[in-house]
Amino acid sequence: MFGDIMGMMGKLKETQEKVEATKKRLHTxxxxxxxxxNLLKVTITANREIKSIEVSDQLLEDKEQLEDYLILTINKAIEKAGAVHESEIAAVAKEGMPNIPGLDGIFK
Known part of the structure; x- marks a missing residue:
């Protein structure tokens, strides 16, 4: 019984380390x-850190339009980054979870 618990604890620690390594990798x-x-381009990491923003000269002439473009484009990038981040972390976490009845549907 205690061997099973110790094995599960070891597996959980290993999974936690893999999750942390995955978070670091997602910065790249x-x-x-x-x-x-294509008047505005945004590059963001999977950890939702903005790396670059390219703005067309055409947008620089209209502050309100630029603000709207920034909001829409950055929000789309954040949404995509969030989806990548969550799926990567969930995959690592699911891989390392011990087989506990009732918990099999959490990471689907």
Missing amino acids: VLIDEASND
Whole structure:
């Protein structure tokens, strides 16, 4: 009985380390997003850190339009980054979870 618990604890610790390593790796996963007309481009990491923003000269002439473009494009990039982040972390966590009845549906 205690051997099973110790084995599970070891597996959970190993999984936690893998999750942390995955989080670090996600700093290097870049997601590019652009406005529909490509006047604004954003690059963000899977950890939702903005790496670059490219703005067309055309957008610099209209502050309100630029603000709208920034909000829409950055939000789309954050949504994509969040999806990548969650799926990567869930995959690592699911892989390392011990077989506990009732918990098999958590990471689907």
